[in-house]
Amino acid sequence: MLEGTIMGDETVIRELVARRVEAMRAGDVEALVGDYLPEAVAFTLAPPLRHTAPEVQDPEALRGWFASFDSAVDFEVRDLVVEVGGGVAFCFSLNRVSAVPRGGSGAFDLWFRSTLGLREVGGVWRIAHEHTSTPFYMDGSFSSAVDLKP
Template structure:
């Protein structure tokens, strides 16, 4: 039997794999139906799962979407947990001559439902320059 920490780590690893293969069904299986997300993209808050929107987003990239969670830290209780890490995403937008790499921050809350850990809250963000330009600091790396 695996520990809660190992099970949550497996959730994160499965999210990485689903992102790389653009597998909407596999990805959404790791999220609770009532998930609340504070994503990089507008609007300020997303609620619930949106398979059509996710499929459209994946379609905006040529080839895989490389996605890796680094520096992952997990804290788990009996039926709630949270984790945080630094995420790296790389891909090539459809029609673009070159790809991009973006590092961003992630915090996730999880809940154990019927013995399975599901992501119920996810917050991702990029820092921005505090010099008055308010430009996203997308050039940062750990």
């Protein structure tokens, strides 16, 4: 590996994102919450507007979310871009989540936008901030545009 170089750091961050995809598919809550810094903040698709570190690092909350499905969660990251330098990085991508809600008749398929802000602490890249969102229609309905696909 090219440790200490921008190319090496980008590779490590891409590997972190790939591990998170596999952890989502496996329902591995410990792996998912373990990627966050103690002071992490997340702006996710679910309310409230801001999730702070105790919530972001709570494996029980994430276990509850996984338990709300009758199927495994399928997860995909597409068009990942990573920018890194000086011990900080950000990456953005289009992500897809799909699963069968508990008691549902079929899977939903949702594409959304994702941005991660990372910091290197003690030689390890960790997530300091996560932001996920869906666009909304600007036609007066203000409906989330959950029907979009890349």
